[in-house]
Amino acid sequence: MANLKEVAKLAGVSPTTVSRVLNNHPHVNKDTRNKVHQIIEELNYIPNINAINLIKGKTNLIGIVIPFSNYPYFSQLIQGISEVATQKNKKVVLFQTSYDSKQELEALEMLKLKQLDSLIICSRNISIATIESYLQYGPISIFENIKNTTLHTTYIDHYHAFKHALQYLYKLGHRDIGCVINRRNSSSSIQRLSAYKDFCLEHHIPIKEELIFENYALLEDGKALYESLKKTKTIPSAIVISSDHTAAGLYLSLSETERKNFSIIGFENQEISTLLNITTVDIPLHTIGIQLFKQLSNNSITQTKFDTHLIKRHSVFKLKD
Template sequence: MTNLKEVARKAGVSPSTVSRVINNHPYVNEEKRNRVLQIIDEMNYIPNINAIHLKRGKTNLIGVVIPFSNHPYFSQLIQGISEEAIKLDKKIVLFQTSYDTDQEIDALEMLKLKQLDALIICSRNISLTIIEQYIEYGPISIFENITHSKLRTSYIDHYQSFLTALNHLYEHGHRNISCAINRKKSTSSIERIAAYKDFCIEKSLTYNDNNIYENYVLLEDGYDLSKEIQKSLNPPSAIVVSGDNTAAGLLLSLNDDLKENLSIIGFENHKISKLLNLTTIEIPLINIGKSLFNQLYDKSVSNQLFETRLIARQSVKNINI
């Protein structure tokens, strides 16, 4: 394979001149530049892009950590990130981790090794303590509300958003209310469960751990959730589901009796919720993705709160109390 020194020898110039031509350095004699470019073409020389990046101190590559890509929640975040990246001629490198901590560490290590300029973490399993050890190697933004940290954050108030959904059901007469989440130990689920517990206390309702359904995140998970609800001895009259996809799968899988009597609220306001007339909590995911990218280039650490709102549709029914 042709190397830089061979190009320099054949062009009759120094290796440093070839390097300056490759890096488009302005202070190169035009005749020498053309000669080097001609030899590069003749010898089919391909520069070592990693060496170029190492010398420049940047790669124009931004890492984005997501647990999986087959979900509109993360695809909308990626859309927002990508739209901003294009404006600055940056490229996106996706790390689909399935919440595997080793995969998440791989992304952080690439930042440390200067194979990435910056990192965006959309959702995580790894501890914040580990993430913060990598801040010195490049800017990191994260979709999470974190205080007293050097991490750049864009976030929503999961507690208040969940409380809004629960109160909406209460106002429509519901007292036997359940909720469905993904991972109980995630920061968003911890806030949502706290909202659910406080809601039960405030409204003098009985709190029961069995009313919290866990590990439901995909469209097909809605089918499994419907089976769990249908075999319950005391099925809820309403449920808050932490994602529109699962809420849609639930609605489509219910038997006729439950479909008539179970009220459902989803989260995110994806297109499917509008098609199925699902009440939902809108999360501006595309704008959050844009913020996560732009925060990487803020001179100081910034924390951006995004507002959510309830969109009332036909999946919540009034009941007599």
């Protein structure tokens, strides 16, 4: 396979001139440029992209760290990021990590090795301190509410959003309310659990661990949640679920009679919640994805909060006296 030096020798120019042609440098005359391109074509020379990127100092590649690609929550973030990336002539590289810290670290190492220009972290298992140590190699934005950080952050107030949903159910007479989260140790779940426990304490409602359900996120998890609910000593009259798809799976598992006597609130305002008329908390994930990308070009640290809104539909009922 031909290399850059061979192209330079046959074209009668220096390797530096060949590099300038490859990088569309303006200070190369037309005849020389045409001669170099002719030799490149004859030799079927394929430039070393890594070498070119090192010369340019950029790759036009943006890394996106996600745990799973089959969660609609993350696919909407990716859609927003990719949309604006395309407008800016950037390409995205997905790192699906399954919350494996080693794989998350690989993405950071690619930033360090200049194989990426910047990195967006949608959810993580690795420590914030570790992530911050890589900022010297390129900008990083993260979808999380973090205090006193040098990272760009875009976030929502999970505590307020969850508490607001619980208060809505309380006003409708509900007292035995279930709480459904995904990963118990994630920052969003920690905030949601805190909101749930504070809500119970404020209203003098006993905190029942059997009404706290974890590791539910997908549509099929709704069926498993239904089975778990049937086994509880105290059957709740309402439930707040941190995923619209799990809420939909639960809703579809209920009989017609059960649906009339059980209130469900989901999260994210996914299309499935609209189709099934499920009350939900709107999170503007697509817009958040756009903001995560835009933060990367900001020289000063930015922290952007997005508001959430409770969308009232037909899956919540006033408890009968």
